[in-house]
Amino acid sequence: MITALLIVFPLLAGIITWLLKDKKAAWFAFGASILEFLISVVAFINFSPGSRAYELNVNWVSQLGISFYIDMDGISILLVMLTTFLVPLIILTSFIREYKNSSLFYALILLMQSALVGVFVAKDAFLFYLFWELALIPIYFIALLWGGENRAKITFKFFLYTLFGSLFMLIGIIYLYLQTGPDFHTFSIDAFYKVRLSPVEQMWLFWAFFLAFAIKMPIFPFHTWQPDTYSVAPTQGTMLLSGIMLKMGVYGVIRWMMPIVPYAMGANWGGHAAIILSITGILYASVIAIMQKDYKRLIAYVSIAHVGLISAGILTMSFEGLQGGVIQMLSHGINVVGLFFIIDIIFQRTNTRMLSELGGIRSQAPQLATFFMIILFSSIALPLTSGFIGEFLLFVGLFNYSGWLTALSALSIIFGAVYMLRSFQLSMLGETSDKTAGFTDVTGLEKAVLIPITILIFWIGLYPKIFLDISEPAVVSIIDVIKNTYSLK
Amino acid sequence: MKTLIVVAVLGIISMLSDILGYRKILFPIVLGGLLLALGITVCEWNAPAVYFDMLVVDNYSVAFSSLILGLLFLWMILSQEQYKSEFNMADQFALILFSSVGAFVLVSFSSLVMLFIGIEVMSIPLYILAGSRKSDLRSNEASLKYFMMGAFTTGILLFGITLIYGASGSFDIGAIKEYVANGGGETSGILYTGIIFMIIALCFKVSAVPFHFWAPDVYQGSPMMITAFMASIVKTAAFGAFYRLFGFALSELNAEWASILSIIIIATILAGNIMAVGQTSVKRMLAYSGISQAGYMLMTLLVLDERSTNALLFYAGSYSLATMTAFFILYTVGKEKNSEDFDIFNGLAKKQPLLAIVMTVAMFSLAGIPPAVGFFAKFYLFAAVLNAGYTALVIVAVIGSVISVYYYFKIIIAMYGKEAVSEHTPAQTSLKLNLVYQVVLVVLVTLIVLFGINPTILIGVI
Numbered sequence: 001m002i003t004a005l006l007i008v009f010p011l012l013a014g015i016i017t018w019l020l021k022d023k024k025a026a027w028f029a030f031g032a033s034i035l036e037f038l039i040s041v042v043a044f045i046n047f048s049p050g051s052r053a054y055e056l057n058v059n060w061v062s063q064l065g066i067s068f069y070i071d072m073d074g075i076s077i078l079l080v081m082l083t084t085f086l087v088p089l090i091i092l093t094s095f096i097r098e099y100k101n102s103s104l105f106y107a108l109i110l111l112m113q114s115a116l117v118g119v120f121v122a123k124d125a126f127l128f129y130l131f132w133e134l135a136l137i138p139i140y141f142i143a144l145l146w147g148g149e150n151r152a153k154i155t156f157k158f159f160l161y162t163l164f165g166s167l168f169m170l171i172g173i174i175y176l177y178l179q180t181g182p183d184f185h186t187f188s189i190d191a192f193y194k195v196r197l198s199p200v201e202q203m204w205l206f207w208a209f210f211l212a213f214a215i216k217m218p219i220f221p222f223h224t225w226q227p228d229t230y231s232v233a234p235t236q237g238t239m240l241l242s243g244i245m246l247k248m249g250v251y252g253v254i255r256w257m258m259p260i261v262p263y264a265m266g267a268n269w270g271g272h273a274a275i276i277l278s279i280t281g282i283l284y285a286s287v288i289a290i291m292q293k294d295y296k297r298l299i300a301y302v303s304i305a306h307v308g309l310i311s312a313g314i315l316t317m318s319f320e321g322l323q324g325g326v327i328q329m330l331s332h333g334i335n336v337v338g339l340f341f342i343i344d345i346i347f348q349r350t351n352t353r354m355l356s357e358l359g360g361i362r363s364q365a366p367q368l369a370t371f372f373m374i375i376l377f378s379s380i381a382l383p384l385t386s387g388f389i390g391e392f393l394l395f396v397g398l399f400n401y402s403g404w405l406t407a408l409s410a411l412s413i414i415f416g417a418v419y420m421l422r423s424f425q426l427s428m429l430g431e432t433s434d435k436t437a438g439f440t441d442v443t444g445l446e447k448a449v450l451i452p453i454t455i456l457i458f459w460i461g462l463y464p465k466i467f468l469d470i471s472e473p474a475v476v477s478i479i480d481v482i483k484n485t486y487s488l489k
Numbered sequence: 490m491k492t493l494i495v496v497a498v499l500g501i502i503s504m505l506s507d508i509l510g511y512r513k514i515l516f517p518i519v520l521g522g523l524l525l526a527l528g529i530t531v532c533e534w535n536a537p538a539v540y541f542d543m544l545v546v547d548n549y550s551v552a553f554s555s556l557i558l559g560l561l562f563l564w565m566i567l568s569q570e571q572y573k574s575e576f577n578m579a580d581q582f583a584l585i586l587f588s589s590v591g592a593f594v595l596v597s598f599s600s601l602v603m604l605f606i607g608i609e610v611m612s613i614p615l616y617i618l619a620g621s622r623k624s625d626l627r628s629n630e631a632s633l634k635y636f637m638m639g640a641f642t643t644g645i646l647l648f649g650i651t652l653i654y655g656a657s658g659s660f661d662i663g664a665i666k667e668y669v670a671n672g673g674g675e676t677s678g679i680l681y682t683g684i685i686f687m688i689i690a691l692c693f694k695v696s697a698v699p700f701h702f703w704a705p706d707v708y709q710g711s712p713m714m715i716t717a718f719m720a721s722i723v724k725t726a727a728f729g730a731f732y733r734l735f736g737f738a739l740s741e742l743n744a745e746w747a748s749i750l751s752i753i754i755i756a757t758i759l760a761g762n763i764m765a766v767g768q769t770s771v772k773r774m775l776a777y778s779g780i781s782q783a784g785y786m787l788m789t790l791l792v793l794d795e796r797s798t799n800a801l802l803f804y805a806g807s808y809s810l811a812t813m814t815a816f817f818i819l820y821t822v823g824k825e826k827n828s829e830d831f832d833i834f835n836g837l838a839k840k841q842p843l844l845a846i847v848m849t850v851a852m853f854s855l856a857g858i859p860p861a862v863g864f865f866a867k868f869y870l871f872a873a874v875l876n877a878g879y880t881a882l883v884i885v886a887v888i889g890s891v892i893s894v895y896y897y898f899k900i901i902i903a904m905y906g907k908e909a910v911s912e913h914t915p916a917q918t919s920l921k922l923n924l925v926y927q928v929v930l931v932v933l934v935t936l937i938v939l940f941g942i943n944p945t946i947l948i949g950v951i
Contacts, residue, residue, distance in 0.1 A: 063949040064872070126868075133859045144906050152906035160894055163858070167887040174872045175880075 002043045003054045003070045006080060007118045010036055010087075014110030022102045026095065029106035033088040033113070040077075040084040047077055049473035060127075065177070065186035069124040074474035075326055078467060079120040079251055082333045083244050085456075087113045089449050090239045093341050096348055096445060099146055099234070112138035112240055119248050125173045125187040128256065129166070132212075132248065136162055139240055143233040151232050158229040162215055165222070169212035169252075172205045176260065192260055193481050199263050206264035209257045210274055216249030217307045219274070220281030230300035235344040238296070242303050243337040247329045250310055254325070258317055259481040265317055266486075275315045275401070279409045281308035286415035290422065295343045295353040298423055299336065302379070305412055306332050312409060313394030317482060321397025322475045323468060328390025330467065331378065331460055335387060338375040338453040342368065345446060346427065350435040355423060360432030364439035369428045371442065371450045376424055378457045380416040386460030490540045491533065492554050493593045495526040500586035506579045519582055520565060527558045542661060543600045548951050549798065550597030553729040556806050557592050560722050560813065561585075566929055567817045568714035575712065576621055584614035585718065592726030596733065601650045601660040604730060608646065608694065611726060612639050615719060619711040631710025638703040642693040649686030656680035662738035669741045684739060684746055688753075691734070694727040695783045698756040705764075708776035713823070716772065717816035720779045721809035728786055728805055736793045747791050754791075754882060757784030758889040765896045771819050772829040774896055775812065778855060781893060782808050785867070785886055788874045796873040798951050800866075806947070807866035807940065811854035814933050818848045821922070834900050836909030843922070845904045847930045852897040854937050857890050862941040869948070 013032035017025045043054065055071040072080065091109060099105045115138070118131030136159065143155040173187070180191040197205065215222045230238045258265055265271035285304035292298035310332065314325035345368065346361070347353050362369035378385035381392075391413075399406040432439070442450065460467060499522040506515045530551055538546045564585075572581045591611025598604045616639065620632025654660055656679040657668035669680070689700065696704040708716045739746070761781025768774040786804055789797040819829065822844065826833045838845040854863030867890065871883050922930070940947060 060943075061945050061948055063945070064869070130859050133864070137853075137858070141905065144902065152902045155906075156895075156898060156902060159898070160891065163894055164891045167890060170868065171871070171875070171880075171883055171887060174868070174875050174883075177872065178876050 001056060002039065003072055003121050004056050004068075006036065006039060006043065006084070007070070007114050007121070009039065009114075010110045010117070011114040014107045014114065017110055018103055018107035020103050025103035025106050026091070029110055030088060030091045032110060033084070033091055036113070037084040037088055040081055043072070044077060044081055047072070047074075047470065049074055049470065054121075055123075057123075060124075064126075065180075065184060065188070066126045067124050067186075067188065068127060069188055070118075070121040070127070071123050072121050073477070074471040075251070075254060075478075076120050076474075078326060078330060078471055079247055080117050082247070082330050083113060083116050083120070085452075086239070086243050086333060086337055089337060089452065090236050090243070092445065092449050093239065093337075093344065094236050096345070096443075101145070105142065105146060105236075108138040108142050109236065109240065112142075116244050116248070120251060123189045125177065125189065125192060125256070127187070128252075129170055129173055132169075132252075133163075133166060135245060135248065136166075139233075139237060139245065142237040142240070143229065146234040146237070147232045148234075149232065154225075154228045154232045158225045161222075161225040165212035165215035168208040172208035175201075175205065175208075189255075192256075193485060195260065197261065197263075199267070202261040202264035203267065203270055206257065206261045206270045209252070209261070213249040213252045213257065214274070214277070214311075216252070217246055217311055218249070218304065219278050219308060219311055220284050220304070221277070223281065223285070223304050226304060227297055227300040230303070231294065231296045235340055238300075239337045239340050242300075242340065243333040246303070246307055247333060250307070250314065250325060250329055253311065254314055254322065254478060258314075259478055259485060262317065262482040262486040265315065271315050271317070275312050275405065278308045278312035278315065279405055281305070282312070282409055282412045283415070286412055286419065289419040290415065292419075293354055293356060295346070295355055295358075295423065295427065296340070298355075298419065299339050299343065302339075302416075302419065303332075303336055305416070306336075306379075309391065309394055309409060309412060312405070313397045316397045316401040317479070318397040318400055319475060319479060320393045320400070322478065323471060324390050324393025324395075324397055326471045326475070327460065327464060327467060328387070328394060331386035331390045331457075334453050334456050334460075335375055335379045338371070338450065338457075339379065341446075341449055342372050342375070345442070349439055352435055355426040357433055357435050358427040359430040359436060360428075361436050361439050362428040364432065364436060365441040367447075368442045371454060372424065372428065374454050374457060376420050378461065380420045381413065384458070384461045386457045386464075388461060389464045490538070490544055490546055490597075492526050492530045492558070493544075493590055495522060495529060496558075496586055496593065497590050499523070499526075500583045500590065503579050503582035503586060507577075512579060515578065515582065516565075516569070519586070520562065523558060523562045523565065527555060527562070530554045530558060539599065543603050544594065544597050545599040546597060549733065550593075550729075552802055552951050553596035553725070553805075554593050556802065556809075557589065557596070557722055557725060560725065560806075560809050561589055563810075563813060563933075564714070564718055564722065566925075567813065568717070571712060571714045571820065581618070581621070584618050588612075588614040588618070588718075589722065592722060592729075595726045596729035598730065598733065599662055601653065601662070601665075601734075604734065605643075605646060605650060607726075607730065609643065611723060612643075615715075615723065618715045618718075619707060621715065622712050625710075627710035628712065629710075631707045634703055634710075635707045638693070642690045642700075645686050645693075646690035649683045649690060652679050652683030652686060656683060662734065665738045666741070669739060681742075681745060684742065685749070687734065688746060688749065691727065691731045692753060692787075695724060695731060695787070696780050697753050697783050697787060698760040698780065699753075701757070701761070701780045704780055705773050705776040708779070709770065709773050709829075713772070713816055713820040716776075717813050717820075720775065720816065721813045724779065724783065725805040725809055728783075728801060731787075732790060732798070732801055735790050736798065740793045743791070743793060750787065750790060751879075751882060754784050754787045755885050757781065757787065758886055762889045762892040762896075766892065768896070769831060770829045771823075771831055771834070771900065772816075774831075774899075775815060775819070778893065778896070779812065781889055782812075782855070784889065785870060788870065788879070788882060788886065791879060791882070792873055792877040794873075794877070795949075795951070796876060797870075799949050800870040800873040802951060803944070803947055804866040804870050807854060807862040807937075810933070810937060811851045811861070811863055814847060814851040814930075814937070815855070818844055818851070821926075831899055831903055832907075834903040835907040837904040840909065841922075843927060843930060847934050848904065849901050850934050850937050852901055854941070856894045856897040858894075860938055860941045862937050862939075862944065865941050865944045869944075 115135035289301035594607030622628035765777035854861035
């Protein structure tokens with residue numbers, strides 16, 4: 001029941017928020033998201049791997065074998081936690097600026113949260129697809145209504161692009177659905193895991209699913225919507241996109257692709273090609289990130305590079321790769337929200353995001369610089385920070401797969417240091433420019449966002465066991481399913 | 490059959506209202522009569538009957554008749570404004586009701602004669618209605634064009650019926666089915682020619698490519714709510730007839746005409762969607778969108794099983810609901826500005842949030858985006874078609890849907906993303922909706938979303 005509550009509560013809260021007055025709406029939404037976080041903490045504490053206590057399976061459209069089937073295993077609950085942890089912070093970050101018509105703004109964030117949680121807990125393919133699409137609508141409107149210049153065009157490209165991929169996934173889902181049976185078709189994931197497919201079928205399904213997930217993440221060469229959308233969306237929208245929504249794609253690969261088409265994943269024109277694409281994306285995005293002048297755009301490219309590594313790691317279908325992927329999803333979500341927030345703080349005070357116009361902020365705002373440095377270190381995966389654990393495991397997974405590819409993707413560590421430190425240097429160090437001259441340090445409100453992020457960075461970095469222990473049984477069971485389905489053919 | 494009588498009588502009552510002087514209470518009478526007809530129709534569920542070997546009442550016809558009645562009821566409420574302000578109410582009602590009588594015949598015929606009569610009864614009032622804005626050149630053009638093309642197709646339809654009669658020796662679809670099942674013998678050449686003629690005639694009625702050329706002009710020229718009627722109820726009835734003929738009588742020959750139909754479907758989906766992209770008039774865009782949607786519905790004709798029957802019914806209902814809503818909002822918004830272009834929607838979200846939300850939901854539904862009912866309709870349809878193994882067609886349909894998002898979203902972007910052009914909106918306050926409409930609009934949105942979330946009651950009814 002608690003799983004359903006986690007979906008329904010933000011939905012209802014969102015509707016109420018929408019009806020409220022703008023000023024009240026902000027605080028109500030914040031309160032609701034905190035309450036949602038507490039609910040998820042209760043679920044997290046009581047979570048025991050292997051038990052099906054959080055399962056809910058209700059018939060929905062019984063004639064077609066669609067049910068409202070939700071459950072949380074270790075991977076799901078970690079991603080749900082990530083969502084419920086980040087959404088209050090994201091709402092809080094919006095308090096440093098005024099949004100017009102803000103009751104709708106916060107309502108959309110909460111609706112988005114509901115759909116995101118739904119994606120992470122759905123165990124019925126139809127339900128999964130429904131939430132997958134539902135998550136797109138609020139973020140589309142957030143970007144369209146509160147975005148920057150040229151938003152109509154850019155957000156529309158984003159919408160069309162992702163929808164394009166999703167529809168192929170829908171065909172894949174229906175195809176799989178028709179293979180279940182033999183007496184009665186169903187969308188339940190358990191039935192999907194039992195479907196026997198020929199290698200050719202697997203290959204087609206692999207690309208149908210991969211297209212949807214790769215666009216969402218995004219993986220090179222399906223990333224072209226991403227930098228523009230990230231830069232044009234309001235900061236909170238960018239945070240939702242990069243912090244949480246991107247994980248939908250990774251999660252989809254783990255839950256809905258690998259166990260169903262493992263044969264294609266191991267094949268040259270399937271998983272192998274996808275890994276090469278991911279690694280190409282890492283290098284490509286890193287190089288572009290080094291050249292970026294706009295700070296927000298830079299982080300957008302960094303995001304492509306990071307998610308490329310995550311996807312390369314999990315596509316190896318190894319235990320380490322999957323574990324690393326899960327941890328790195330958490331770490332990336334936290335880091336990227338922190339980074340975008342700091343950029344927004346800078347933008348609020350200087351009215352620019354151009355690196356060339358910044359500089360010397362550290363002398364004006366030492367606290368901000370410290371927070372920034374911690375997040376930045378985590379982002380380039382220095383030991384003791386959260387980024388290190390995930391990246392390390394991902395490299396282990398990748399190394400067992402192919403040494404050459406690991407060597408190539410390890411270049412990202414060097415590149416990462418280059419673009420992040422360069423950006424730090426340009427913005428924080430050196431002489432103050434006329435724009436950064438009167439820079440004030442972080443306020444209490446801003447600290448309220450940055451401190452939890454910092455704590456979590458060190459927590460995951462120093463003691464990741466608690467998270468790894470929770471995701472381990474889930475990862476193991478997915479690998480078991482992969483072995484089963486693999487041997488079927 | 491009973492439905493048909495009730496609605497026909499309602500039509501006569503409407504005609505007499507001017508003479509006998511009860512025009513003021515005509516509207517409630519008609520609404521009440523339609524509800525009565527709906528009640529009677531639903532009571533015929535699971536009570537099959539044959540009338541004079543001409544009409545059959547079975548669950549298929551009851552389901553389609555109920556859908557048409559529901560849409561008709563909705564149409565009456567939504568188009569109030571237009572017939573009150575522009576046209577003679579009594580005539581309008583009578584013509585619409587008589588046209589609907591044709592629609593009921595079309596979904597329940599068991600003889601090809603009735604198919605012919607149904608199409609004629611449905612079309613002739615429409616020729617008049619399309620031209621009911623007498624002083625408007627475009628309306629006249631629409632009427633004439635529709636009439637000419639309609640008359641031409643009727644000839645082709647009759648040709649087809651004659652050939653099939655010549656081959657099988659009967660008008661009765663049961664007898665034709667039997668004849669086809671027995672192999673057709675030497676006369677099969679005549680039969681096939683007849684089938685092709687029938688396909689052409691019916692494709693014309695559902696505006697499938699390449700027989701669609703009339704649709705954009707006629708849709709654009711006709712008064713808005715008449716267009717809404719044509720796009721929703723007439724199309725539903727035409728599909729009901731198409732499916733009935735091919736599903737009930739000619740299904741054995743599926744392999745023979747499937748290839749022709751596949752080509753028509755692909756052309757319809759692609760051409761309809763691509764042509765819609767470039768339109769500047771929303772009304773014309775909706776006409777092309779109607780063409781492309783016909784392409785999706787045509788896919789069910791390839792499958793012809795229980796699933797596809799239900800999918801067609803569901804799709805026709807969901808499409809009609811959204812289309813009618815869209816036309817109504819276009820009418821309301823366009824009336825003020827005397828235009829039908831996309832830019833009339835600029836900044837609507839600020840001025841009229843309710844209208845904007847309803848339009849958004851309608852566009853979502855047409856584009857097939859959850860949680861609107863259109864998504865489930867598309868999903869259900871694709872599942873039925875994939876089940877029959879037409880994967881390539883579904884991929885074309887999906888590509889078509891993605892293209893369609895482009896033009897449906899043009900309206901949404903205009904409403905939310907653009908500022909109103911000041912010259913177009915001299916009197917911002919004039920766009921007011923009375924309470925009844927507000928309630929109706931809320932009900933419409935609720936219906937579209939509710940059926941999208943919980944389609945259970947409408948799934949697998951036939």
